[in-house]
Amino acid sequence: MFGVMRLVLVLLVLQTIAYVALSLYSRAVRRSKLRARWREKGRTGDEEAFVVRGLKAYDSSFRRKLILGVFIVPWVAIAALIYVVNFM
Amino acid sequence: MGYVKWAFILIFWITLGAFLQYTLPQHDVVRIVNTYEERQELNDWTRIFWAVPDDQSANLINRDVQFIQAVRANGRPIVYRNEDTGWSWPPYFKFDTANLYTEANDAISTKDAPEWVSVTHYGWRNEFLSIFPNAVSIKPVEGPDARIIPWFNIIFLIIFFAILWAIWVRWRRFRVARIDPMIENVEDGFYAAGEAIDERRGRFRRWLDSWKSK
Numbered sequence: 300m301f302g303v304m305r306l307v308l309v310l311l312v313l314q315t316i317a318y319v320a321l322s323l324y325s326r327a328v329r330r331s332k333l334r335a336r337w338r339e340k341g342r343t344g345d346e347e348a349f350v351v352r353g354l355k356a357y358d359s360s361f362r363r364k365l366i367l368g369v370f371i372v373p374w375v376a377i378a379a380l381i382y383v384v385n386f387m
Numbered sequence: 388m389g390y391v392k393w394a395f396i397l398i399f400w401i402t403l404g405a406f407l408q409y410t411l412p413q414h415d416v417v418r419i420v421n422t423y424e425e426r427q428e429l430n431d432w433t434r435i436f437w438a439v440p441d442d443q444s445a446n447l448i449n450r451d452v453q454f455i456q457a458v459r460a461n462g463r464p465i466v467y468r469n470e471d472t473g474w475s476w477p478p479y480f481k482f483d484t485a486n487l488y489t490e491a492n493d494a495i496s497t498k499d500a501p502e503w504v505s506v507t508h509y510g511w512r513n514e515f516l517s518i519f520p521n522a523v524s525i526k527p528v529e530g531p532d533a534r535i536i537p538w539f540n541i542i543f544l545i546i547f548f549a550i551l552w553a554i555w556v557r558w559r560r561f562r563v564a565r566i567d568p569m570i571e572n573v574e575d576g577f578y579a580a581g582e583a584i585d586e587r588r589g590r591f592r593r594w595l596d597s598w599k600s601k
Contacts, residue, residue, distance in 0.1 A: 302473050302474035302475055303474050305474070305475075306474045306475075324557075377478070377480065380478070380479070380480050381480045381482075384479055384480055384481050384483070384523060384524065385480070385481065385482050385483040385486075386483075
């Protein structure tokens, strides 16, 4: 049983690192895209306010929740692999 | 300097290639001729080429290992080991060693009435190190020249190198946008500081010179 615990622990640590890194990266990309769009649209209003509003919309979007797949996909893959290797 | 850089790059890619070649599954079309079990001494560095089964003590230095003897379509022999990978590396999650041993025994055939099977395995056979590839599954095929398309490897390698490439491109972009200007900035700062010191020294010298009698 020690082997399972080690796998779960190591994978959880890796997944958390990947999740945090991906979230930060994705938010930064969204921020720079919002800046670019504000400049394209003719610089109306306050840039910071525009970016903050866009990021708030991003925080509750489905795209952001897709990053949670980092926690789900590997376990599904492992379950599929166990089935294919041992029971097929 | 250029040679050192290329040597490092070459070593990196060769290591990665060898690692993938060892770990990814491969298929052999073979005829199974026999199976046997033999006690193996696992007390030297070649231990890394043997599995670490979950249900066995980690400090055991020898244990029984199952082997599957087979003959390839070209007549050359190949011997597989049959071990659980369990939950450890490589991530095959193989727990059905006993079942596979049964299947292998069921698939034994003679030269006169050959029964060809495809053995999926990972690992290397090396006679000098006495290491064996680990069989993962056995599937019957029509004949000795059956063609098996390695779909898993194709998909895995495409995704793997796509991720590597994506990270590499972003790292390059980040370096060009952030790190290179910073280094240039620091260099400019050094030059500016050097010039300022030179100027100071020049002024000080002029002041000293002004005390000299002309």
